[in-house]
Amino acid sequence: MVEAFAVASGKGGTGKTTSTLALGMALAEDHDVTVVDADTGMANLLFHAGLNDATVTLHDLLVEGADATVDDAVYDRFGMRVVPCGTSLAAFQAADPERLRDVVATLAADADVLLLDSPAALGSKSAVLPVVLADRTVVVLQPTIPALSDGLKVQEYARSYGTETAGTLFNRVRDDGGIDRVIDRAERYFGGETLGVVPESDDARSARAAGEPLLAHAPDSPASRAFREAASRLSVRDGASGTVADRFRSAVVPDDV
Amino acid sequence: MKIPDGDLLRSRVVGDLGVTLATALERRLTGYAVVEPQDAVLLGDETRGVITFTEGVPVLAYCTTSDRGGADALEDVRGPGPYSVDLYELDRSALAAAHEADGLRVSPGLPAERLTDDRDLVTRTRDAAPEDRLGGDDTDAVESFLDDESQIEAIREQAREEARTRAEEWGLTDALEES
Structure with a gap:
C-alpha cells in the first residue's frame, strides 16, 4: 500500500520542512516512509536532514540524459528514506519537472507513505506538481491572516486537481493566541481534521542548525510531542503501490515549464 | 512566588495530569495544585510545581526547583508520570498578589496542551475561560477574517479560477478534476 501526501502551505516560513520531516519520522514508527524534497526551486530539506554533502539529489534525476538512478538519490536517514534536492539554480533551470512523476512512481513501489515537501508557491x-500528483494534502498553517489566506489558496489549487485535504496542522503557535477560536472557524473552510497544534519552539531552530529533524534532535520537546500526536491522527489509506505508480506515470505533464 | 496556605481538598497519585486539570475545571476550583513528579519522589529529587486556578481555569505555573515560571515551569514539571498531586482551595483575594506576577502566567489552555494529550480538555478549559484571558488583538483580527464568509469565498473562488487558467498555461488541463 502507498499513499502520497503533499505537505503544503501557500506561504513560506510556516515550518513546512520541519513539519514534513517530523511527520515522516513519527509515521516511520509504523510505516515505510519516503520523504521527497519536491521544492525543487528552494530546496532546504537537505540542511534539515544533515545531507548537505549528498552527492546525488533529486535534481540529478530530473535532468534529461542523467545517468543517476533513483536509488542513488535515496538516503536512509532517521528511519526514513530521504530524497533531498540540490540548491543550485542552474540545476533547477536544467531540471525537467515532468520527470518528477517517474521518480515518484518509482519511489512508490517501496513505500507505505510518501511525503512530498512542496514549494511555498x-x-x-x-x-504545483506535488499537489497535482499527491493523493491528499496536509496543509501547514499558522494562526495569521496571510498564512490562512495562502493555505486556502493552496487547498483550492489542490482540489482543482482532485487532491483533497487530509488535514491541517497549525505550526509555530505562540502561547498567547486564542488558537481554539481560530481553529473552530478555520475548520469550516479546510478539509480533513485539525491534526495538531504545534507550539513555536527554539528546538526547531537548533535542530535545523544541527542538521537533524526536530524529532531526532529534541524528541521530548513539546513541539515534537505535538507532531507525533498529529501524525497519529493522520490515517494512511491503503492504495496498491502499482496503482499509484501507474497514476503518476500517466499524469499528463507536458515538457515545457 | 509566595502563596498563602489553602485548604487541602485531596491528595493523590495520578498517572496523567489531565485528571488533575479536569478535576479543577469541573469543580471550578479557585486555588492551586502542587505537583511532584513521582520519579522525583523516588530519587529524592525535589522537583515541585505549582499551578494556580481561578474558577477552574489555570492562571499561573511555577516550578519551585528551577525557579522558572509560565511555559518553562510546565516543561520542568512534565515527566512520564505518575505524579503526586495535592489540590488546595484558596480565596481569590489570597491569590491576587501572586497572580500579579506576569512572568509566571500561562494562557488558559496551555497546561492541558503541554501536560496532557487531551485536545478536548484544552478546548473545554478555553471555553470556561473569561473573554479577557483569551487571545489578543492579533487573534481578534484573525477571527474577524475567518468570520467574513463572503471574503473567504472570494479568495477561494479566485484561487479556483487562477488554478484553471494556469492549468491551461502549463498544459495541466487533463489533470483537472471535472467540475
Missing part, C-alpha cells in the same frame, strides 16, 4: 508548474 503556486506560480509555476514545478511548484
